[in-house]
Amino acid sequence: MTQIRMVISDVDGTLVTKDKRITPAASDAVRKLHERGIAFSVTSSRPPFGMRMLFDPLDLQLPIGPFNGSSLVNRDLSVVEQHAIPQDAVTRSIEMFKEYGVDIWMFSNRQWMIFRDDGQYVAHEQKTIQTPPTLIDEKTTPLDGICKLVGVSADFDLLARCEAALQPVLGKDALAARSQNYYLDVTPPGFDKGTFVEAMSRRLKIPLQNIATLGDMVNDLPMLCKSGVSFAMGNASDAVKQQSTHVTASNAEDGFAKAITQILAMT
Numbered sequence: 426m427t428q429i430r431m432v433i434s435d436v437d438g439t440l441v442t443k444d445k446r447i448t449p450a451a452s453d454a455v456r457k458l459h460e461r462g463i464a465f466s467v468t469s470s471r472p473p474f475g476m477r478m479l480f481d482p483l484d485l486q487l488p489i490g491p492f493n494g495s496s497l498v499n500r501d502l503s504v505v506e507q508h509a510i511p512q513d514a515v516t517r518s519i520e521m522f523k524e525y526g527v528d529i530w531m532f533s534n535r536q537w538m539i540f541r542d543d544g545q546y547v548a549h550e551q552k553t554i555q556t557p558p559t560l561i562d563e564k565t566t567p568l569d570g571i572c573k574l575v576g577v578s579a580d581f582d583l584l585a586r587c588e589a590a591l592q593p594v595l596g597k598d599a600l601a602a603r604s605q606n607y608y609l610d611v612t613p614p615g616f617d618k619g620t621f622v623e624a625m626s627r628r629l630k631i632p633l634q635n636i637a638t639l640g641d642m643v644n645d646l647p648m649l650c651k652s653g654v655s656f657a658m659g660n661a662s663d664a665v666k667q668q669s670t671h672v673t674a675s676n677a678e679d680g681f682a683k684a685i686t687q688i689l690a691m692t
């Protein structure tokens with residue numbers, strides 16, 4: 426039996442419901458982890474300031490992994506480690522997003538920037554991260570200090586085609602992967618949710634085989650494949666489920682809490 430000493434969870438589609446709530450069952454599940462001395466942290470495509478509302482309800486004390494794990498940030502939002510997308514990769518990504526006609530968002534460590542308000546996903550994201558965007562002029566687009574670019578579209582098939590075309594254009598200079606069907610994230614090269622799991626393993630001196638992870642999207646696969654135990658949500662794709670050691674219920678059915686119950690039974 427694998428002795429689980431740490432749990433790392435994705436946020437959207439996993440820890441929270443579709444309307445971005447932490448259910449009482451999820452909160453209680455994390456409390457039980459704390460009581461058993463099992464470390465807990467989260468990683469997400471969200472910026473660090475878009476994760477601060479999780480700290481108190483879940484009593485998060487360990488560093489978190491925003492921007493798909495490419496940063497390591499403390500509870501007070503001080504930066505332990507942070508990486509930016511190379512400027513040339515920022516330019517190439519923007520050009521590709523324009524070619525496919527998708528909206529473009531840019532995130533630094535402290536700011537969310539948009540070229541226009543699409544009247545749909547901007548409001549959705551603002552509610553999710555509880556931070557308003559800054560409207561910028563395309564002619565004065567910042568190219569340095571960008572930790573995440575997002576291509577946004579309600580046309581999921583179009584965004585999937587853009588994803589397939591963008592990664593070859595970026596090569597090894599950045600990573601492109603959807604965090605939601607409607608969000609295509611570009612993040613710094615060489616870092617993902619899997620490297621965040623490795624970083625936490627080193628910091629806490631917990632072997633990877635004693636870490637459990639939970640996720641639902643393809644961008645979660647690096648951590649699901651890295652940990653000793655992994656749970657795909659019931660709302661995950663078949664590809665994600667096939668590469669996980671366990672499958673739990675969906676995030677609409679308290680799948681996170683049910684997975685934690687299984688994890689606690691392993692200890």
